Amino acid sequence: MAIKTKENLRNFCIVAHIDHGKSTLADRLMEYTGQVAERDMEDQLLDSMDLEKERGITIKLTPVRMAYKAKDGNEYIFNLIDTPGHVDFTYEVSRSLAACEGAILIVDATQGIEAQTLANCYLALDNNLEIVPVINKIDLASARPDETAQEIEDVIGLDGSDAPRVSAKNGINIDQVLEKIVELVPPPKGDDDAPLKALIFDSYYDNFKGVICFVRIVDGTVSAGMKIKTFMGEKQFDVTEVGTFNPGLIPKKTLSAGEVGYIAASIKSIEDIAVGDTITTTTNPAPQPLPGYKKVQPVVFSGIYPLDGSKFNDLKEALLKLKLNDASLTFEPDNSAALGFGFRCGFLGLLHMEIIQERIEREFDIDIITTAPSVSYHVFKTDGEMLIVDNPSKFPDVSYIDYAEEPVITANIFTPPEYVGAIMELCQEKRGTFTDMTYLDSKRVRLNYTLPLNEIIFDFFDGLKSRTRGYASFDYELSGYVKSNLVKLDMLLNGDLCDALSLIVHKDKAYPRGRALAERLKDVIPRQLFEIPIQAAVGGKVIARETVKAMRKDVLAKCYGGDITRKKKLLEKQKEGKKKMRQLGSVEIPSEAFMSILKIDSST
Amino acid sequence: MSGIYVHIPFCKSKCTYCDFASYPKEIGKADLYFACLYKEIKSRAESLKGYVFDTVYFGGGTPSFVHEKYIIGALRQIKNFYTLSDDCEITLEVNPGTLSAEKVKAYKKIGVNRFSVGLQSADDGMLKRLNRIHNRQDFLLATDLLKGENLSVDVMIGLENQTENDVKATIDLAEQGGAKHISCYALKPEEGTPMFGKYLNGDLPSEDETADLYDFARKYLEEKGYHRYEVSNFAKDGFKSRHNLNYWNRGEYVGFGVAASSFIGERRFTNTEKIDEYTACILRGRVAEIFTENIEGDEREFEFIMLNLRKDEGFTFSEFTKRFNVDFTEKYKEKIKRVQKYIDVTSEGIKIKPEYIYVQNTIIIYFMD
Numbered sequence: 001m002a003i004k005t006k007e008n009l010r011n012f013c014i015v016a017h018i019d020h021g022k023s024t025l026a027d028r029l030m031e032y033t034g035q036v037a038e039r040d041m042e043d044q045l046l047d048s049m050d051l052e053k054e055r056g057i058t059i060k061l062t063p064v065r066m067a068y069k070a071k072d073g074n075e076y077i078f079n080l081i082d083t084p085g086h087v088d089f090t091y092e093v094s095r096s097l098a099a100c101e102g103a104i105l106i107v108d109a110t111q112g113i114e115a116q117t118l119a120n121c122y123l124a125l126d127n128n129l130e131i132v133p134v135i136n137k138i139d140l141a142s143a144r145p146d147e148t149a150q151e152i153e154d155v156i157g158l159d160g161s162d163a164p165r166v167s168a169k170n171g172i173n174i175d176q177v178l179e180k181i182v183e184l185v186p187p188p189k190g191d192d193d194a195p196l197k198a199l200i201f202d203s204y205y206d207n208f209k210g211v212i213c214f215v216r217i218v219d220g221t222v223s224a225g226m227k228i229k230t231f232m233g234e235k236q237f238d239v240t241e242v243g244t245f246n247p248g249l250i251p252k253k254t255l256s257a258g259e260v261g262y263i264a265a266s267i268k269s270i271e272d273i274a275v276g277d278t279i280t281t282t283t284n285p286a287p288q289p290l291p292g293y294k295k296v297q298p299v300v301f302s303g304i305y306p307l308d309g310s311k312f313n314d315l316k317e318a319l320l321k322l323k324l325n326d327a328s329l330t331f332e333p334d335n336s337a338a339l340g341f342g343f344r345c346g347f348l349g350l351l352h353m354e355i356i357q358e359r360i361e362r363e364f365d366i367d368i369i370t371t372a373p374s375v376s377y378h379v380f381k382t383d384g385e386m387l388i389v390d391n392p393s394k395f396p397d398v399s400y401i402d403y404a405e406e407p408v409i410t411a412n413i414f415t416p417p418e419y420v421g422a423i424m425e426l427c428q429e430k431r432g433t434f435t436d437m438t439y440l441d442s443k444r445v446r447l448n449y450t451l452p453l454n455e456i457i458f459d460f461f462d463g464l465k466s467r468t469r470g471y472a473s474f475d476y477e478l479s480g481y482v483k484s485n486l487v488k489l490d491m492l493l494n495g496d497l498c499d500a501l502s503l504i505v506h507k508d509k510a511y512p513r514g515r516a517l518a519e520r521l522k523d524v525i526p527r528q529l530f531e532i533p534i535q536a537a538v539g540g541k542v543i544a545r546e547t548v549k550a551m552r553k554d555v556l557a558k559c560y561g562g563d564i565t566r567k568k569k570l571l572e573k574q575k576e577g578k579k580k581m582r583q584l585g586s587v588e589i590p591s592e593a594f595m596s597i598l599k600i601d602s603s604t
Numbered sequence: 605m606s607g608i609y610v611h612i613p614f615c616k617s618k619c620t621y622c623d624f625a626s627y628p629k630e631i632g633k634a635d636l637y638f639a640c641l642y643k644e645i646k647s648r649a650e651s652l653k654g655y656v657f658d659t660v661y662f663g664g665g666t667p668s669f670v671h672e673k674y675i676i677g678a679l680r681q682i683k684n685f686y687t688l689s690d691d692c693e694i695t696l697e698v699n700p701g702t703l704s705a706e707k708v709k710a711y712k713k714i715g716v717n718r719f720s721v722g723l724q725s726a727d728d729g730m731l732k733r734l735n736r737i738h739n740r741q742d743f744l745l746a747t748d749l750l751k752g753e754n755l756s757v758d759v760m761i762g763l764e765n766q767t768e769n770d771v772k773a774t775i776d777l778a779e780q781g782g783a784k785h786i787s788c789y790a791l792k793p794e795e796g797t798p799m800f801g802k803y804l805n806g807d808l809p810s811e812d813e814t815a816d817l818y819d820f821a822r823k824y825l826e827e828k829g830y831h832r833y834e835v836s837n838f839a840k841d842g843f844k845s846r847h848n849l850n851y852w853n854r855g856e857y858v859g860f861g862v863a864a865s866s867f868i869g870e871r872r873f874t875n876t877e878k879i880d881e882y883t884a885c886i887l888r889g890r891v892a893e894i895f896t897e898n899i900e901g902d903e904r905e906f907e908f909i910m911l912n913l914r915k916d917e918g919f920t921f922s923e924f925t926k927r928f929n930v931d932f933t934e935k936y937k938e939k940i941k942r943v944q945k946y947i948d949v950t951s952e953g954i955k956i957k958p959e960y961i962y963v964q965n966t967i968i969i970y971f972m973d
Binding site: 528529530549551552553554555562563564565567568570571572574575578 | 609790811812814815818835851857859865866867872874895897907910911914945946960961962963964965966967968969972
């Protein structure tokens, strides 16, 4: 099945709005090309992490290689590179797009083009990819394929009339998609004899082989035994194995220009491989790296602490391992008066944060406490010094602050016109500034707002979805910093400041947030032997107060017939529950308390 | 001190809160059950040679529901094979509505000298909702039959729509019936009981409301001369339950019958809850234990602490040293410090402050490993 020429190679990805059937179509393509016997198929093969399956989203990029015998009689090799489907992962999407020549654009025939589809489609166009539009879900009664085809033409400017109309779910017209790939996606260019240039678009850590780099060979060839280096890193490595994806790793002798595959080179340290970087050889290095490398900038920060302080090193190990697969995760050691030693971590967004949090708990079995997420602020002190503050506990006392700036984003919100009012109201509550509104057609409006990032990271997306019954969608990009009246909101438990609960908030939001947070904490902190006042304070002034009343009884049950064992078991259980709590001074706090801010009413 | 417990797993009808081993529909198995019970009593005799038992307790189910001949037979068997102390406390649980003059006479004749009467509430409507078989009048008839006897009465707190007046009326009725001892339990809705449904529906008083009722009950009982000596037990002077105190003192006891627990020679074991399984085992000459554990090392000390702190008087350091050859204040210095707000420590001993007796689990946990 070795390819004879690059003419028969097709590298492509699939872009789609979440739920529009990306994974299902990928599964069908693999099934159709005989990549996986149908009976062996676990649904949605590409989404390999449990988490992804549970949430129906793709986080990791998992490429797969397929052989397809086309109607022209020739055999083609397809490399399908999957892309993450969430706004948090825009950069990851861009890296995988850079490894392709084409992109299948799936449009749901019942919903039409949505904001995220558009955003990813523009990304694909920016990368000069050939777009293969596919209209999916034609089996549904509410499908309107003709209108969808028209929309593709109107909104994106592609010819939608020729787009395959498929049902990925029922396997209808999948062959048309494969033929379109052959027809529309250009074969890769590239010179086997030029110095090696391989784009790293993803990586993961394998316990035996070290870091596995997912690469697109742009120029040159690579095979085991070669000495390689990256442009951003300093170290050299001996290639131990190269190969392609099936979707498991299939070793090959050589990867040549145009191909998508993996390189293993006993790379032990994650710091040595940056996704987006270029691999070349040490003997005959390419003069320049491939364009497009960006150091990924996290936008949301929170503290992660082991519940059990002695697990600090385990947590460090877990973060290092996760970072191996996730260039966008950042972390550095941190120390909280309340929570002890832990890490200040940076994420691409809240979903990314939740994923990391869940993976630490599930895959590494470490109970952790995550503090409320924060964005990165600029604080200008009266002495002229500027501090970058992403940790509320590092926010200086007001008397030292000249002024502060917070990051803002420009938001693109796409919505049917009837929800414009509701969205404007939401943006208003979130301190947004209206910038523009455009009618794309009679059924679609684009709203542009400038919004503070710290209002977006909590529950803006949920609020948007609930106020528009799911019809609106949005994407955003950071647009800079603006002056803002920021204060630090502190929480006191039983009179003691708990630094891990502090928040940086806009002054206008301090009172409602403080009150809501105190109420929420009152609900999540269990009653203890004594009364616990919960206070919210700004600059030493208490602005809200709640009380967790003292526990009244815990033993009145009858202990019958001398069954002491049962009573002991009940105590054991109570003790286990206690272990899940964090002792702050005299108060015991469940770990979810630290995320309370995420659970308070969105209107605050 | 050591005691004997005998479980009678039969009753007329199941109360809505009951999750004990009691089977109203199985009364047809009584002959077989008691035959096995007698056999089990005999079978343990050899291994318990040398023990002098100070208490015997018939619990259930409703021991007074079954024919008195079974109780007579069981007690006779115990007396035949075990040594009981001269002043042995022999308690029988009885329910109003199941007693007769003949029964009482027979119980007394064989040596029962203490009766524990399940009253629960003085309100007929409430009793009916609990699926109790008796009413207020039945209770008075029963206590009339037991006049002059050493009586204990069970009272429940935390019932649906219960008020302080209801609690007061119940305690008044218990006193009127001649109670020398009152067990005052807060209802605990157990999963699998009809009561649990009520709990899930939110029909029961809240934790705070129950605690308020309990506080009221405790004060009212004190006014009437019933002094608390353990979390849920109140007695007039000289009428503490020796059988129950033996549990809290971590004394030894042997239990016979289904679901009965034993603690002998640092081994805890519990019989199966199922009548058929129990009889099958015993008939084949085997034990009916479904659970056994040897208590070792510090766990012995923890059990002692956990049990003794249920009592208002706590325990003395000399008793602790006598049992374990350990200086309590030295070994548990750090732990004592952590809960010092909630306990009273004197040169003699340690006890939980009266106002914290009801939240003692949370305090006791600090003494676990």
